[in-house]
Structures are given as C-alpha cells and as structure tokens.
Amino acid sequence: MSVLIKNGRIVTATDDYHADIFIQDSTVSLIGRDLVIDASHTIDAAGKLVIPGGIDPHTHLELPFGGTTTSDTFETGTRAAAYGGTTCVIDFAVQTRGTSTLEALDTWHAKAAGTTAIDYSFHMIITDMPEHRMPEMRRLADEGVTSYKLFMAYPGAMLSDDGTIFRTMRKAGEDGTLVCMHAENGIVIDELIKIALSEGHIEPKQHALTRPTRLEAEGTHRALAIAEVARAPVYIVHLSAYDSLKELRDAQARGVMAHAETCPQYLLLDIDAYDEPGFDGAKYVLTPPLREKWNQDELWTGLRAGNLNVISTDHCPFCLKEQKEIGKDDFSKIPNGGPGIENRMSLIYHYGVNKRRIGLNRFVELTSTSPAKIFGLFPRKGTIAVGSDADIVIFDPEHEETISYYNSKTHHMNVDYNAFEGMKVKGFTETVLSRGKIVVDKGEYLGRPGDGMFIKRGPYGGAYQPVAEQYRLETPGFRPAAE
Numbered sequence: 001m002s003v004l005i006k007n008g009r010i011v012t013a014t015d016d017y018h019a020d021i022f023i024q025d026s027t028v029s030l031i032g033r034d035l036v037i038d039a040s041h042t043i044d045a046a047g048k049l050v051i052p053g054g055i056d057p058h059t060h061l062e063l064p065f066g067g068t069t070t071s072d073t074f075e076t077g078t079r080a081a082a083y084g085g086t087t088c089v090i091d092f093a094v095q096t097r098g099t100s101t102l103e104a105l106d107t108w109h110a111k112a113a114g115t116t117a118i119d120y121s122f123h124m125i126i127t128d129m130p131e132h133r134m135p136e137m138r139r140l141a142d143e144g145v146t147s148y149k150l151f152m153a154y155p156g157a158m159l160s161d162d163g164t165i166f167r168t169m170r171k172a173g174e175d176g177t178l179v180c181m182h183a184e185n186g187i188v189i190d191e192l193i194k195i196a197l198s199e200g201h202i203e204p205k206q207h208a209l210t211r212p213t214r215l216e217a218e219g220t221h222r223a224l225a226i227a228e229v230a231r232a233p234v235y236i237v238h239l240s241a242y243d244s245l246k247e248l249r250d251a252q253a254r255g256v257m258a259h260a261e262t263c264p265q266y267l268l269l270d271i272d273a274y275d276e277p278g279f280d281g282a283k284y285v286l287t288p289p290l291r292e293k294w295n296q297d298e299l300w301t302g303l304r305a306g307n308l309n310v311i312s313t314d315h316c317p318f319c320l321k322e323q324k325e326i327g328k329d330d331f332s333k334i335p336n337g338g339p340g341i342e343n344r345m346s347l348i349y350h351y352g353v354n355k356r357r358i359g360l361n362r363f364v365e366l367t368s369t370s371p372a373k374i375f376g377l378f379p380r381k382g383t384i385a386v387g388s389d390a391d392i393v394i395f396d397p398e399h400e401e402t403i404s405y406y407n408s409k410t411h412h413m414n415v416d417y418n419a420f421e422g423m424k425v426k427g428f429t430e431t432v433l434s435r436g437k438i439v440v441d442k443g444e445y446l447g448r449p450g451d452g453m454f455i456k457r458g459p460y461g462g463a464y465q466p467v468a469e470q471y472r473l474e475t476p477g478f479r480p481a482a483e
C-alpha cells in the first residue's frame with residue numbers, strides 16, 4: 001500500500017515548507033518537490049496544512065472512577081480522537097492497591113487490544129509502591145510503559161504519601177522513566193468538602209470552591225521539591241492556574257527537570273460555567289476545576305514562554321444523565337472529568353494560532369512533537385520525517401465549524417454533552433492517516449476497530465542514559481549568591 005500526498009504545506013515543530021510526501025506501507029519514505037511516483041492512492045493537499053498527527057498523552061478510556069466508568073470505550077474514544085486529528089493517545093492503566101502493576105497492565109491491554117482506531121500506549125497509575133514491588137517499575141519500562149502517574153489527591157483511594165512519591169521518583173530518575181503528578185493537596189481539599197457539605201452546600205460549583213488554586217500550587221511545589229531532591233524529572237499533569245505556574249517557573253529556573261501540561265478547558269473555559277442553570281454546572285466537574293478567567297492569559301503566556309510543554313485533554317467523559325447525576329444531591333459524588341479528545345486540535349489551532357497567541361510551529365510542538373519527545377515516542381511519532389510513522393493530518397485552515405454535541409461533524413465522543421458547546425472554530429481536520437492508512441476523510445470514518453496498535457515507548461526524553469546523572473545537583477536547595 002502506498003499514498004502520495006501532493007502540494008501540501010508541511011508544518012512540523014521546526015519546519016514550514018511546500019513539498020510532496022510519499023508513504024510506503026506504514027512510514028514516510030520520501031519527501032520532495034514535484035514527486036512523480038505511482039501510488040495506490042494520491043491526495044491533493046493544495047491549500048491545506050500537512051501536520052504530524054496529534055498525540056494526546058492524557059486520556060481516560062473505559063476508566064472505572066467515582067463509582068462508574070468513563071463513557072468512551074477504547075473503540076469510541078479513539079475513533080473520536082481520529083476524527084479530531086489525533087493519531088496516538090497515551091491512556092492510564094490503574095494499579096489496584098495491594099496488587100501488581102503488571103497485572104493492571106494486562107487488564108488494560110485486554111480492554112484496548114483489537115478495538116482502537118489509532119495507536120495507543122499506557123502510563124501506569126501507581127497507588128502503592130512498597131519496596132518489594134519496586135522491581136516492577138523496570139519491568140513496566142521493558143514492556144514499553146515508561147511513565148507513571150501518582151496522585152496527591154483522593155485520600156483513601158489514589159493518594160500516595162510523600163515517601164511513596166519520593167521512592168518512585170528516585171527509581172524513575174535512575175531508570176530514565178518519568179513520574180507524572182496529580183498535584184493537589186487532597187487532604188486539605190477533603191476537609192473543605194466536609195465543611196461545605198456540613199453547611200448544606202451541595203451544588204456543582206462547590207467542586208471549584210473547595211479546590212482553591214493555592215492547594216494546587218502547594219501540591220505542585222511539593223512535587224517539584226521532591227523531584228529535585230530525588231534527582232528525577234517530573235511532569236505535572238493538568239496544570240490549571242497561575243498559582244501553580246509560578247511554582248513551575250521557579251523550579252525550572254533553578255534547574256529542576258520539570259515539565260507540565262495544560263488542557264483546553266483551562267485555556268478556554270472558566271469558573272462562571274458552574275453557574276449554568278439547574279444541574280448543568282456538573283458538566284464542568286473535572287479536576288482541577290475551572291478557574292477564574294484571568295488565569296487563561298497566564299497559561300497562554302506559559303505556553304509561549306516554554307514553561308508549559310504540552311496541551312493534552314484529560315479526556316475523562318461521564319454522561320450528564322445517570323453518571324454526573326450520581327452527585328445530584330452531593331457535589332462531591334459527581335464523577336470528576338470531562339470530554340475533549342475530539343476537539344483539541346481545532347480548539348488550539350483556532351484560539352491559539354488564529355488568535356495569535358501561539359505560532360503554527362508551536363501549535364504542532366504542543367499537540368504532537370513535545371509529548372512525543374517527553375514520553376519516548378519520538379522520532380517514530382511527533383514529526384513528519386523519512387522513516388517516521390505516517391501519522392499525518394491534512395488540516396484545512398479555512399474550514400469553519402461550530403463545536404456542539406448536536407453537530408454530527410464535530411461530535412463523535414460517546415457522551416451526552418460537549419464542554420465546548422457553541423464555540424466556533426476556523427481550522428478543521430480533513431483527512432487522517434494512521435500509519436499510512438486513511439482512517440478519516442472529509443468527515444467519513446474509513447477505519448476499523450483494531451487498526452491501532454499498542455506502542456512500546458522508549459525512555460523519558462529519548463534519553464538512553466539514566467537522567468539523574470545529567471541533572472545531578474549535589475545539595476538541592478537554596479544557595480546564597482557567591483560573595
């Protein structure tokens with residue numbers, strides 16, 4: 001099978017030029033001007049952008065959470081991702097406390113295998129990591145799972161204590177793998193929730209009011225400090241507010257290998273969404289919650305300045321009916337999470353590039369190249385280059401759409417609302433190639449469940465040496481300026 005993409009404007013994180021791309025089987029085999037080659041399929045991409053497929057390194061498909069399960073399966077969620085121009089997701093397997101992480105990996109493999117529209121990989125959510133289980137981390141890495149997520153929130157369920165976090169980070173630093181942190185002080189948050197409920201406050205907005213930015217900033221500070229002392233890199237997930245961005249900047253300035261992602265919901269939605277009538281505010285009960293609007297400009301600045309490295313979705317969909325409704329009389333029981341896997345590329349192109357907040361190369365970097373590099377997928381994925389997987393999106397910069405649950409062009413996620421309802425975007429995915437196969441073309445899905453395959457990832461940052469040596473600080477901490 002071969003595909004020739006003619007006349008497109010190829011944009012990567014670093015390049016921007018007009019050329020043709022010849023794809024043989026699953027990889028890019030030739031890039032050049034005016035290629036004359038017999039291919040089984042030719043696509044005319046004149047007037048279109050030809051970009052690396054999006055990589056969404058933070059999704060939760062078929063995740064049991066909050067007494068229910070996210071409404072998108074690996075099949076429906078990855079198909080929606082493909083429609084939106086994402087060709088690879090990194091989802092989260094979850095260790096059941098007290099059991100092996102390798103068992104959890106088997107469970108997640110069984111859910112995803114043979115069902116996905118696009119390629120996928122896994123992080124491992126670690127809920128406990130006693131000494132005797134530490135060797136599993138290396139085994140996971142050998143299986144291509146080279147990153148873990150730990151929680152500072154949800155005491156009694158997901159929360160890891162600081163000792164576990166330190167031990168895990170230290171081992172990750174030695175192995176060349178990466179710890180992702182959910183950074184929020186969950187113990188204090190639980191106290192705030194108790195107070196709110198005891199005073200009779202049950203409505204969805206309380207979710208935001210009981211999770212102040214200062215408690216995200218405290219978690220972020222602690223995660224960064226522990227990583228610094230553990231001499232390990234760290235990746236802060238779903239950073240939502242200026243308070244925590246400041247902590248990140250300080251740590252980066254003193255040399256901590258700190259990375260962070262934010263998500264479209266924090267860039268484009270704000271706390272006023274919880275005031276939607278009735279129970280509709282529950283649509284935005286995701287964690288961390290939506291913040292005051294002024295934070296958005298700060299996050300865009302962080303993306304431009306390079307402090308924030310990735311835009312993921314944290315796609316974690318629950319239907320309003322029957323799932324979010326579990327918390328109708330108690331906001332703390334509303335399952336935490338929201339949808340977004342399908343809309344990320346258009347939203348960030350429109351509100352980022354069209355609105356001149358970020359450039360085109362940075363758009364590609366934030367949505368594809370940088371997650372590929374950080375999470376050990378590069379250069380196989382995250383760019384368009386000879387030898388790379390032909391995960392390619394032909395993106396029409398002139399195509400306008402309104403994002404809406406009711407618009408069959410923009411909503412294929414298995415959830416009964418869209419968090420970005422009514423937003424108008426200019427810039428839309430037209431054709432999607434996943435390892436050389438055309439899976440979406442002009443709104444039509446041409447793929448099949450099982451087109452996607454599990455991708456074993458390499459070490460953090462593509463490093464082949466333990467990173468601790470590269471970033472070793474002898475005595476992490478404050479040093480007075482030399483006399």
Ligand code: DUC
Nearest residue numbers: 182287314316336337
């Ligand atoms: N954290 C996530 O990353 N996703 C869903 C809920 C949460 O707390």
Ligand code: ZN
Nearest residue numbers: 182237238287
């Ligand atoms: Zn989280």
Ligand code: ZN
Nearest residue numbers: 058060314316
């Ligand atoms: Zn998440």
